[in-house]
Amino acid sequence: xxxxxxxxxxxxxxxxxxxxxxxxxxxxxxxxxxxxxxxxxxxxxxxxxxxxxxxxxxxxxxxxxxxxxxxxxxxxxxxxxxxxxxxxxxxxxxxxxxxxxxxxxxxxxxxxxxxxxxxxxxxxxxxxxxxxxxxxxxxxxxxxxxxxxxxxxxxxxxxxxxxxxxxxxxxxxxxxxxxxxxxxxxxxxxxxxxxxxxxxxxxxxxxxxxxxxxxxxxxxxxxxxxxxxxxxxxxxxxxxxxxxxxxxxxxxxxxxxxxxxxxxxxxxxxxxxxxxxxxxxxxxxxxxxxxxxxxxxxxxxxxxxxxxxxxxxxxxxxxxxxxxxxxxxxxxxxxxxxxxxxxxxxxxxxxxxxxxxxxxxxxxxxxxxxxxxxxxxxxxxxxxxxxxxxxxxxxxxxxxxxxxxxxxxxxxxxxxxxxxxxxxxxxxxxxxxxxxxxxxxxxxxxxxxxxxxxxxxxxx
RNA sequence: GGCUCCAUCAUCUAAUGGUUAGGAUUUCAGAUUUUCAUUCUGGUCAUAGGGGUUCAAAUCCCCUUGGAGUCACCA
Numbered sequence: 001x002x003x004x005x006x007x008x009x010x011x012x013x014x015x016x017x018x019x020x021x022x023x024x025x026x027x028x029x030x031x032x033x034x035x036x037x038x039x040x041x042x043x044x045x046x047x048x049x050x051x052x053x054x055x056x057x058x059x060x061x062x063x064x065x066x067x068x069x070x071x072x073x074x075x076x077x078x079x080x081x082x083x084x085x086x087x088x089x090x091x092x093x094x095x096x097x098x099x100x101x102x103x104x105x106x107x108x109x110x111x112x113x114x115x116x117x118x119x120x121x122x123x124x125x126x127x128x129x130x131x132x133x134x135x136x137x138x139x140x141x142x143x144x145x146x147x148x149x150x151x152x153x154x155x156x157x158x159x160x161x162x163x164x165x166x167x168x169x170x171x172x173x174x175x176x177x178x179x180x181x182x183x184x185x186x187x188x189x190x191x192x193x194x195x196x197x198x199x200x201x202x203x204x205x206x207x208x209x210x211x212x213x214x215x216x217x218x219x220x221x222x223x224x225x226x227x228x229x230x231x232x233x234x235x236x237x238x239x240x241x242x243x244x245x246x247x248x249x250x251x252x253x254x255x256x257x258x259x260x261x262x263x264x265x266x267x268x269x270x271x272x273x274x275x276x277x278x279x280x281x282x283x284x285x286x287x288x289x290x291x292x293x294x295x296x297x298x299x300x301x302x303x304x305x306x307x308x309x310x311x312x313x314x315x316x317x318x319x320x321x322x323x324x325x326x327x328x329x330x331x332x333x334x335x336x337x338x339x340x341x342x343x344x345x346x347x348x349x350x351x352x353x354x355x356x357x358x359x360x361x362x363x364x365x366x367x368x369x370x371x372x373x374x375x376x377x378x379x380x381x382x383x384x385x386x387x388x389x390x391x392x393x394x395x396x397x398x399x400x401x402x403x404x405x406x407x408x409x410x411x412x413x414x415x416x417x418x419x420x421x422x423x424x425x426x427x428x429x430x431x432x433x434x435x436x437x438x439x440x441x442x443x444x445x446x447x448x449x450x451x452x453x454x455x456x457x458x459x460x
Numbered sequence: 461g462g463c464u465c466c467a468u469c470a471u472c473u474a475a476u477g478g479u480u481a482g483g484a485u486u487u488c489a490g491a492u493u494u495u496c497a498u499u500c501u502g503g504u505c506a507u508a509g510g511g512g513u514u515c516a517a518a519u520c521c522c523c524u525u526g527g528a529g530u531c532a533c534c535a
Contacts, residue, residue: 009535041535101533108532117462118531138533156465165463166531174533181535205464205530228466228528235527263472266484270473273483292473295528299471302485312498346497375495407494422494434496 002034003195006067007185009041010052013246014059016298017200017230017238020264024227025198026065027265027286037192038067042075043184059247063257064279072192074184081179084187084217085139085172093216094172096137097124101175120168136175141183141216143167149208154225155291156201161208170209182206186213194222198288201226202237225288228268228295238298254326254349256314259307266302268292276309308348316340319353326354335444338400342436342444360441363453364431367460375423375433381458383421384428386410388454397447400439407439428457 004025008018029036038060040053053071060067074081088094097120108118125142144163151159161167172183179187185206189197204226214221232242244250250260262277269292271277271285311319319340320330330336339357347353367376387410391397394406411418426433429441429450442450 007535011535043535104533112461115461136533159464161463171533176533178533180533185535200529201465202529203535206535226465231528233471237529266472268472270483273474275472275484294466296473297471299485302472305485308498345499411494418494420494426495432496436496438494 001195002029002032003037003193004029004034004198005037005039005189005192005194007039007041007188007199008056010056012052012055013248014056015238016245016247016250016264019059019063019247019260020230020267021199021227022060022065023063023261023264024225024269024286024288024291025196026067027282028196028198028288029068031283031286034195035068035193036066037069037072037194039072039188039192040074041181041184042073043178043181055248062248062251063261072188074188077184077188078178080191081173081184081187082177085179085183088141088172088216089139092142094139094141095124095127095169096131097140097169097171098127098132098135098137099123100135117165120170122169125169138171138175139173140169141172141212143169143209143212149211151204151207151211151224153204153207154196154223154289155228156204156226156293159204161205163208166205166208167212172213182209183213186210186219187217189222190214190217190219196223196225196288198225198227201228225291227288227291228293230267230298231295232298235297242298244300251325252351254351254353255303255307256310256322256350259303259310262306262310263300263303267296267298268294276306304348311344311347311350311353314344316344319344319350322350323354323357326350328354328357330357335446338440339444342440346436356436359430359432359435360444363449363456364427364429367427367431367457371427371431371433375427376457377424379420380424383410383414383416384424384454384458386414387421387425388451388458391447391451398443400437400443403442404439424457425454428454 006018006022006025008014014022026036028034038056040056042053053073057071085094089096099120104120107121111118120140124140131137144167147163149161149163149167151161153159170182171180173179188194189210207224207226211221230238232238238245244253247260258279261279261282265277265282265286266275269286269290271290274281277285316337320336323330330339333339339360343353343356343360347356387407390406390410394402397403397406407418407421411421414420422438423433425438426435429438429445435441445453
């Protein structure tokens with residue numbers, strides 16, 4: 001069985017890059033009928049944040065990714081890590097190091113000054129004497145001293161690391177007894193039965209260390225897939241300063257989960273010329289071995305396009321429901337079908353749609369001089385009056401086409417082009433020179449409101 | 461700086477060693493629309509550079525250049 005996991009550290013919210021690796025992990029597990037686990041990496045108490053895990057769960061819920069089983073918190077698994085650290089101690093695969101932090105720092109400084117690699121000097125590796133007094137010990141694992149470690153990566157291929165270049169006896173438990181990252185990751189992934197580790201390629205250089213832990217503990221290695229980073233427009237790793245990195249921001253901006261997921265899955269992965277992927281299709285087609293090797297730049301233009309695509313193809317019921325989050329209540333509106341049809345083709349986001357809806361439903365508060373100058377000419381008033389009269393004389397005005405007929409008749413009667421009536425009427429109804437079809441707008445707000453808005457403009 | 465990874469249009473990406481290097485987004489032009497948007501049609505735009513290997517290289521190898529990631533008692 002394939003078991004994957006998403007293991008964020010709780011830093012406040014779900015990062016867009018995190019969502020991508022979570023999605024890929026999710027897809028691969030689900031595609032194989034496996035499990036997708038969620039684990040919160042909170043071993044560093046000083047940076048712990050209770051709300052963070054909740055934020056991640058909330059974001060998962062919004063996009064519709066479901067994890068299996070309970071959420072594991074590393075902070076509640078301390079006893080487990082201690083047990084395995086002790087095991088390594090007992091077996092002589094790890095040892096206590098009494099070197100004070102200050103000395104370590106000093107050593108590192110010297111080495112750096114000599115342009116050498118900063119590296120622990122193994123002074124306590126084979127220590128058997130009496131421990132110095134008043135010294136809190138850290139636990140270090142015995143890393144190989146020579147040779148190489150090869151990461152067999154499903155994305156990058158075999159990556160060989162020379163032990164002398166990258167390793168030393170790294171710390172697996174701090175002086176206060178809490179375990180460190182590379183140790184707990186390996187222990188947890190092994191204990192939780194994770195078979196396929198799909199994560200950002202910023203972890204590639206950690207992997208040899210984790211392999212050391214796996215091997216010391218006698219755990220079988222999982223498959224690794226290191227997914228390239230998402231870069232910002234400057235070509236650097238995406239960070240908080242790059243605007244919307246919080247997944248939930250996309251909800252408030254009016255993107256749909258379908259569009260976001262579709263966008264993310266296409267970053268670094270593709271299937272021929274296909275651009276639109278439903279969740280079903282992703283599940284059917286995704287395979288981590290097809291992930292690209294190179295980083296991709298985060299550019300939301302395509303996300304906008306995808307989002308408008310999904311909006312256009314969404315049922316009005318669903319739109320109505322989603323629009324509530326953006327403060328638009330249409331459930332009981334009798335013309336909501338016409339409204340939504342008129343508005344969904346011209347909005348890139350739900351937020352935009354909410355604005356457009358408001359512009360139709362609420363009469364313009366005032367009129368912009370520049371707009372009037374451009375679209376409300378000398379003859380406009382007479383035309384609008386004629387149109388208002390025609391509306392009053394007409395009966396059974398319900399559909400956009402009913403209003404369209406009235407417009408046609410007025411245009412024919414006055415022997416003018418559509419533009420002559422369209423511009424001023426649009427100003428009267430919407431207060432601007434662009435927008436949805438006027439016949440639809442009138443059908444939505446009804447005859448009375450239409451007449452009232454025309455009157456407001458004429459009487460100003 | 462050490463180690464590691466990466467390199468096709470502006471962006472996301474296709475291309476059993478053999479294609480006029482394809483698609484999508486963006487952009488531009490035209491058509492449709494009373495307007496805007498949508499939609500449709502069409503156009504512009506790429507194999508980082510240099511060496512090899514080969515009948516044939518975007519594709520394999522080497523070098524250069526450029527970019528990124530990582531080097532903690534953070535995760």
